[in-house]
Amino acid sequence: MDAVAIFAQLVSQREKVLARSYSHHAAFHDLIKAGLIEETGVVSSIICDECDQPHESAITYQDSQYGYFCYDLGFIKLSRAEIVSVKPNIKTFVAQIAGRENCKRRKPTPLEGETWRIGGLETAGGDVTIFFQPRMVDVKDVRSFESSLKRDVRTSLGIILTSAGVLSVPPYITTSIQDVLNFDLKTGCFFFDVEPSSIAGVSETRTGGRPNEYKETLTILFHERAADGRSLSGRNQEADAILDEYNDRFPEEKKTPHKSIVRKFVTDVRSGS
Template sequence: MNAVSLLCDIIGQAGKVAAQAYRDDARYGALLDAGLLQGDGLVQSVLCESCDVPHDAEIVFEGGSYGYFCPDLGLVSVERADLVAVRPDLAALVEHLHAAFECQPGGISQLGPQTWRVGLVDTPGGRAVVYFHTCLQTDDDLVSLGNALRAEIRRDYVLVVSAAGQLPYRDASICNLAEMVQVDLGAARLRKIVSVAEAVGAPPRPTGGRPSVYRERLHSLLADRVAQGVAEDGRNAEADAVLAAYVARFPHDPAPSRVTVQRSVSKFRTGS
């Protein structure tokens, strides 16, 4: 499983988390090796699950040891090692993304509390600017993104990569972090799964070859699902179903990326 999905989960918690909860997860070690997590002291509270009603409990230090108070059990001792906290190293993440997307030298900048400019990428259709914004789940997240990008120079394409949520933002392509990159375990770095050009829908470079086999096959699958009355209403849900159907029908061929399938769903539904 892609370790970046665990990183997205941790980023979505918007703060430091207890390392103890992830120590047995192989993905956690991969994130540490890549420098995408950093130590951050101790957690301030834990979830007490020892009594009849689980509850959040503040950590205290008494008598030379750590613990928390439970209404049913009194003072419950906790090992210091179980309280060690980590948080995402977002500056390191942006450096990784800059390299993975093969951005032009320089250009990295933090634009707001949740937003970083990752860099510029040349695509066949023009320049794309890539941003990382921690979460796009609420209206407040969109306001934060808008404030950060207000003074930015417009480019031919805009890609916003987010760890959680994909709320639409004007004139930008929105992609989930785990769909764009994965951890290269051998090199302890991120590598792209989907190119920036593909994510923003830039036209492919002319090759003189035959039309995309993906386009033909996906169109056929989409048409079949409509005819059978099983097409999902939501674009993302339909894309997931079509991708699964593609893999089942063509098990020995490379599968298209989820972004490619999403774009095919949109084009099929608009007749473009």
């Protein structure tokens, strides 16, 4: 797993997790070093996988020794490293993105609940606000986002970064951090590898009235691939294959849709919207 995937998974789980579930990934240690994942102590219980019947057991600490009790095997000793729990540091994450993008109107604390306004960007097409919401999976997530916005200044363009789900709150565009962010090992920072303005729907030469100038062509390519049985099951794989095909078929085009646009298109068309 890479850094963005690990961070996204920790964010979407919403609770403390065992460090040892991730400690075999090099990127996990990079995230700890960058302060994007922090230790929160030790877990209070653990699943025993030493005996025949997996069971949950409370962690105890006695005579300077961590461990738990198993009915079959008695006291099982554990090292602290085996039960250390971690959680993502969203405050650091938000500050990193705001800093890298040189955002205006930054807010270093949540607007409300779990909704963060990372900041705003001035673009040729208008102000784009960047939000972070851990999950956009169900109606509760949408309500909580909408409610946080009530007392905030609304812009007509915006991006909701999330780690799970694709629900959106128009006119804002929801995008998974895994699709648009990358991790810079040197600085220990997350950054956009897709222009935030293009995610928000601002095109360089904004003509107005054509929200997605690629949609028609992408739709044709998508259905051709499906008809030929060439569709790939993974959303990102299918989007990348469509983009390759687009570039092969229209080499004379100066502008091609960005990866994030094609990925969003595949998501939309597959979800029937």
